[in-house]
Amino acid sequence: MSLTRRVLLGLAVAAGLAAPALAQDKPFITVASTTSTEASGLFKHLLPDFTKKTGIEVRVVAQGTGQAIQTAKDGNADVVLVHDKKAEEQFVADGFGVRRFDVMYNDFILVGPKSDPAKVKGTKDIVAALKAVEAAKAPFASRGDDSGTDRAEKRFWKEAGIAPKGDWYRELGAGMGQTLNTAAGMNAYTLADRGTWLGFSNRQDLVVAVEGDKKLFNQYGVIAVNPGRHPHVKAKQAQAFVDWLISKDGQATIAAYKIGGEQLFFPNAAAGS
């Protein structure tokens, strides 16, 4: 039957084409992390070094912090590297993670249009700035995706005593980069992490409006997933990655990552918590 033969031949060819991609011989771990670390280019700078030293390939799935933690809870990652300390500690307390370590920090910034309708440019107090944005009903783009940045933004609104609502407050349900694209398109204010901002090329009229508030501190933590909970995780390789990140060597590699001369992440590993 010539048709059957053709179909079989096609299948065989396709299988042959797919085979190299499906081969999995090198040891690897899967890291669930945030869009900010991926979009900023940090992993591209960091991972080849680690892989060269240990032979372990690191596969990063970049998601919002909430989703990344869920991915790890479901056993679909060996390590989580995210930025919501409270949620991370809960993750460990619930038995999903081995132990949490501080890795590095950077800071959040409020970016907004050059025209600055809320008159907050150059100020330092993030809570006061958000009050001004609300008072001016200036467009504000919110991530709205339960990411670490989104959770930080919600905290600041709460501190300001405002439940943001109305035409000016636009919840996007998008990653950091997409949100910056949208904010640039509609000249809106938005809270961003500095790493993504520095790596972002479509700023149009957006500039940094508010920075330097202590509250804007953005801590990243790393946790190996507990093999007691998910026996299939690669506990040894995962721990090797965590250990390297907080080692002198790993910390120096993080510090060395710069865009346009500006350092994106500041290593601050100490004792775990």
Added chain:
Amino acid sequence: MEALGAAVGLILAGDGELLSIVGLSLRVTLMALALACAVGLPLGALLGISRFPGRGAVIVLVNALMGLPPVVAGLLVYLLLSRSGPLGDLGLLFTPTAMVVAQTVLVLPIVTAVTRQVVEDLWAEYGEQLRSLGSGRVRAVPTLLWDARYSLATGVLAGFGRASAEVGAVLIVGGNIAGHTRTMTTSIALETAKGNLALALGLGIILLGLALAINGAAFALSAAARRAAAA
């Protein structure tokens, strides 16, 4: 213009990363297409020539599934392959295999639905003849498929288009892991997120070029085959 420059620059540079991304995209899409054809062609043909209670409902369902949103297909496959899901032990989530599965789910209804329609029409026309030659319904399937090959090619190409263009499903089940599950479409999404709009559009132009090349090749092949058949 800048995007076109980016596209040309990427191609001229013969960038290894780009090549591996293009390679993975093609491998995943073609594999999914082959699987969908292996199941969808005979399935659609059988559906076209058989008569059974509830057949109308099945046809409506298959036709409706052509509109299955890629994100939903991705989510279903994700839940299936997640370590906490029924097939979690296979460890297939975030692998190219998972992407093939998700895209097969997307392409299968298209191939099945188009095949069903084409074969049904053909059967209405020649069914009497085939039966008088002593061919049973099931035994007529290969003949019908072969006779309808030019019309079916359009359905297969539509399936290819669906698979190569979608980003929602492969992003969810593949994870857009650099060097492992990053395809043309997930790269475009990532570069857009980084604000590298020219590069993103450049990648889009390359993807479009690939689709043009494949459709052109299919067109030329079918024209050559028709000529050979006529000669």
